[in-house]
Amino acid sequence: MARDVGLLPLAGIRVVEVGYAMAGPLTARYLAHFGADIVRVESCRKPDSLRVSHASWLSADIGPGVARDTMPLLNLSSAEKRSIVLEIDKPQGYAAFARIVATADVLVTNLSADAIPKLRLRYDDIKAIKPDVIYLATTAFGHDGPYRSFRTWGMNLCAVSGLDAMVGWPDRDPTGMGMSFPDYPTALIAVSAIVAALQRRRSTGAGAHLELPQFNISLNCAGASLVDAALGGTGYAARGHREAGAAPQGVYPARGEERWVAISVADDAMWAALCRVGGLGGLAGDPRFASAAGRAEHHDELDEALSSWTGRRTDWEAASELQEAGVAATPVLDSWDALGDPHLASRDFFQVAASSRFGADLVCRPAAVPSGTAAQVRRASPGMGEHTRQILRDAGLEEPAIEQLISGGVCAEMSEPGRRLRRPYLSWIGRLLRLPWPSP
Amino acid sequence: MSGLLDTLRVVDLSSGPLAYCGRMLADLGADVVLVEPPGGDAARRAPPVRELASGEKLSAVFAFTAAGKRSVTLDLARREGLDALARLLDRADAVITTAPPGIPQPPGPQVPGHQELAGRHPRLIIASITPYGLRGPRRGWRGSDLIAWASSGVMPAYGDPDRAPLAPRGGLALAAGALNAVMGIVLALEAREQTGRGQLLDISLQEAVLSVSLELSPVLAADNGVMAKRVGKRRPTPPMGQYRTRDGAVMIVAYTPWQWAALAEWIRAETGIDEATSDRYHGTPADRAPYAAQLDQWVEMLTSRYGKQEFAEEAQRRGVPVCPVNTLADVLHDPHLAATGGWAAVTSPGGSQVRLPAPPLSVDGAPLPAGAIPGIGEHNAEIIAGELGLGADDDAGGTGAGAA
Numbered sequence: 047m048a049r050d051v052g053l054l055p056l057a058g059i060r061v062v063e064v065g066y067a068m069a070g071p072l073t074a075r076y077l078a079h080f081g082a083d084i085v086r087v088e089s090c091r092k093p094d095s096l097r098v099s100h101a102s103w104l105s106a107d108i109g110p111g112v113a114r115d116t117m118p119l120l121n122l123s124s125a126e127k128r129s130i131v132l133e134i135d136k137p138q139g140y141a142a143f144a145r146i147v148a149t150a151d152v153l154v155t156n157l158s159a160d161a162i163p164k165l166r167l168r169y170d171d172i173k174a175i176k177p178d179v180i181y182l183a184t185t186a187f188g189h190d191g192p193y194r195s196f197r198t199w200g201m202n203l204c205a206v207s208g209l210d211a212m213v214g215w216p217d218r219d220p221t222g223m224g225m226s227f228p229d230y231p232t233a234l235i236a237v238s239a240i241v242a243a244l245q246r247r248r249s250t251g252a253g254a255h256l257e258l259p260q261f262n263i264s265l266n267c268a269g270a271s272l273v274d275a276a277l278g279g280t281g282y283a284a285r286g287h288r289e290a291g292a293a294p295q296g297v298y299p300a301r302g303e304e305r306w307v308a309i310s311v312a313d314d315a316m317w318a319a320l321c322r323v324g325g326l327g328g329l330a331g332d333p334r335f336a337s338a339a340g341r342a343e344h345h346d347e348l349d350e351a352l353s354s355w356t357g358r359r360t361d362w363e364a365a366s367e368l369q370e371a372g373v374a375a376t377p378v379l380d381s382w383d384a385l386g387d388p389h390l391a392s393r394d395f396f397q398v399a400a401s402s403r404f405g406a407d408l409v410c411r412p413a414a415v416p417s418g419t420a421a422q423v424r425r426a427s428p429g430m431g432e433h434t435r436q437i438l439r440d441a442g443l444e445e446p447a448i449e450q451l452i453s454g455g456v457c458a459e460m461s462e463p464g465r466r467l468r469r470p471y472l473s474w475i476g477r478l479l480r481l482p483w484p485s486p
Numbered sequence: 487m488s489g490l491l492d493t494l495r496v497v498d499l500s501s502g503p504l505a506y507c508g509r510m511l512a513d514l515g516a517d518v519v520l521v522e523p524p525g526g527d528a529a530r531r532a533p534p535v536r537e538l539a540s541g542e543k544l545s546a547v548f549a550f551t552a553a554g555k556r557s558v559t560l561d562l563a564r565r566e567g568l569d570a571l572a573r574l575l576d577r578a579d580a581v582i583t584t585a586p587p588g589i590p591q592p593p594g595p596q597v598p599g600h601q602e603l604a605g606r607h608p609r610l611i612i613a614s615i616t617p618y619g620l621r622g623p624r625r626g627w628r629g630s631d632l633i634a635w636a637s638s639g640v641m642p643a644y645g646d647p648d649r650a651p652l653a654p655r656g657g658l659a660l661a662a663g664a665l666n667a668v669m670g671i672v673l674a675l676e677a678r679e680q681t682g683r684g685q686l687l688d689i690s691l692q693e694a695v696l697s698v699s700l701e702l703s704p705v706l707a708a709d710n711g712v713m714a715k716r717v718g719k720r721r722p723t724p725p726m727g728q729y730r731t732r733d734g735a736v737m738i739v740a741y742t743p744w745q746w747a748a749l750a751e752w753i754r755a756e757t758g759i760d761e762a763t764s765d766r767y768h769g770t771p772a773d774r775a776p777y778a779a780q781l782d783q784w785v786e787m788l789t790s791r792y793g794k795q796e797f798a799e800e801a802q803r804r805g806v807p808v809c810p811v812n813t814l815a816d817v818l819h820d821p822h823l824a825a826t827g828g829w830a831a832v833t834s835p836g837g838s839q840v841r842l843p844a845p846p847l848s849v850d851g852a853p854l855p856a857g858a859i860p861g862i863g864e865h866n867a868e869i870i871a872g873e874l875g876l877g878a879d880d881d882a883g884g885t886g887a888g889a890a
């Protein structure tokens with residue numbers, strides 16, 4: 047699989063990640079994609095939530111040491127990294143950790159505001175080891191204020207940020223986001239800030255102390271809605287797909303089971319385009335629909351007309367006809383549609399990368415790849431502790447010291463490193479994805 | 487100030503919610519010049535538009551995305567305007583465009599396309615954010631926030647099982663596109679530093695949505711062999727989801743065994759249901775799935791005795807991850823945001839104070855400031871005459887005075 051991977055603009059930068067679940071690990075994953083060397087510090091005592099679960103198809107004879115390398119989400123949060131198991135809450139563990147940090151340019155953590163001081167991971171702690179470190183901590187609510195010790199998962203943050211209450215039908219309780227949304231924009235902003243701080247360090251020599259509370263990131267992602275609410279706007283209760291300034295907008299049934307078409311009409315020009323589509327011409331002369339305000343007011347009638355039109359077509363027929371006329375529309379893709387989407391395939395979005403546990407594994411590339419840089423994902427997630435020995439050696443530890451850390455339970459290595467597993471979808475996914483999968 | 491991107495110069499040709507990209511760069515210290523047509527960016531009139539106490543009318547989308555930018559008006563339908571744009575781009579590091587590819591333009595002078603821009607300004611970073619990107623069979627397709635979610639493969643998991651799929655609201659797909667572009671621009675700067683060459687950044691909103699919903703990724707469905715299905719307001723692995731309170735709902739995610747144990751003990755103590763603490767329910771949320779109906783009912787017996795904020799605070803005291811399900815109006819009154827500087831006040835073009843969520847990043851102990859919302863062509867004089875060296879005769883701004 048030797049390919050010209052393109053420029054790795056962060057080659058030569060070393061990052062230490064003390065992360066959990068998504069926001070911290072994903073930040074480091076992006077940095078890794080662009081060439082940084084990531085030392086992912088993992089713990090057996092308090093493992094990453096993605097190391098506690100395992101692939102749903104795993105048979106019972108596979109022990110926990112191997113099972114912890116099997117969650118497919120690990121490939122999305124931790125591709126391209128090196129992994130060390132190092133218990134930094136033990137004194138010898140922290141001493142080894144300090145040796146590693148001393149060789150690093152960046153430290154990223156998303157541990158909780160309570161854990162950071164306990165584990166001596168505050169900026170001042172790290173700066174004492176590495177004076178010009180670029181330090182980034184992302185906590186749920188920051189280090190001050192009434193919620194500073196609140197325990198949260200991403201789903202809790204969606205709720206408190208107002209994102210959940212906007213999703214649902216007007217006649218029912220909101221259904222909410224149903225996922226840990228804030229982690230993802232957090233990683234995007236974190237990478238931007240870290241790389242910008244590295245550029246600043248090049249000219250000034252100074253490190254940086256970066257703090258990103260995820261609550262505030264959620265609010266900024268829905269920033270315009272909050273500004274409007276602060277100005278007296280009230281249109282933010284759950285009301286399906288209705289949105290100020292877009293009418294009609296909705297998801298309409300197409301022919302077949304669980305097939306849908308999403309349609310968004312942004313303005314009068316797009317409305318005129320919709321009225322030119324064969325079978326929808328009858329809407330053109332209707333005075334109720336002549337203005338955006340009228341279309342918003344009579345949205346139920348529009349929904350009925352559009353549903354009856356989409357219901358007589360397949361999702362792709364309906365969306366293609368609408369797009370040809372200049373109307374924003376798409377089939378509602380499901381997971382299989384997305385995996386087999388020729389558009390995503392033409393852009394090499396889903397890829398196969400080398401994997402130490404699976405030989406090769408399914409990954410996707412970042413959505414932001416500058417033209418001259420590497421678009422290819424080179425390695426999937428490491429096994430837990432796969433690089434323990436190598437990382438300790440890099441930090442200057444001698445073999446006896448390394449042996450002592452491992453035998454004392456301060457460090458651990460990858461379980462059964464020679465044991466290869468095979469994902470059950472390998473038999474069919476290559477055909478769907480049209481990806482070259484190396485033979486095992 | 488923060489100094490993170492103080493030397494970065496950005497020309498912003500985007501409009502609407504995607505203009506959050508330039509806004510974030512401005513927060514990080516970049517000089518971002520918003521190029522508007524002589525009558526002003528259409529986003530200034532984008533609904534909903536509110537009337538301030540002073541009588542000034544303001545679009546929230548524009549207010550939020552334009553804060554901290556400088557504004558110059560250029561008439562790009564005229565040769566003079568395009569010449570001024572070319573000069574502006576000569577001095578810039580990056581340009582942000584949201585013009586969809588393959589959509590015919592009116593006759594007359596043409597705003598340069600991406601290839602032309604790259605040819606004329608070889609060191610320029612060109613950041614494009616479009617519904618499906620600049621390459622691929624659907625590159626010319628139109629989009630929106632909803633269309634991006636619908637294109638991503640994650641939407642069938644959203645909403646109630648007996649109705650059409652839902653999607654997140656509040657413009658989150660567009661925010662994802664904007665923030666991917668911010669990251670790409672900063673990485674492109676690094677690549678340019680090493681190669682001396684400009685870079686094209688081709689952000690597709692379809693992919694941006696996939697980048698902000700990894701736990702619903704098709705990659706996971708492939709491994710499970712089944713797709714995530716719509717489950718409504720709670721997952722079938724309790725307690726995980728929304729539960730009603732006296733005044734709304736709370737979001738409970740009791741994921742670890744000890745978080746469940748703390749919640750079960752609270753149920754037992756307040757409702758007298760001793761069985762709640764039974765070993766049968768001990769373990770992970772998946773272990774409790776067979777008992778979901780019973781457990782959800784007990785949890786709601788407890789939550790319905792409280793207000794949502796009150797319940798969340800008591801639950802947190804007991805070590806259970808709970809937050810209130812806030813409306814945006816609740817968020818505006820949130821005590822934590824009030825205590826921690828969660829809001830910024832910026833000046834509108836008419837001189838009013840407008841409230842924004844504060845920039846979400848602090849650098850070296852100082853929160854990033856948010857800048858003022860510029861008036862139409864507010865910086866024409868300093869940019870057109872001062873920085874581009876064009877005289878009033880050039881009339882690049884189409885305002886009748888060039889540098890008004």
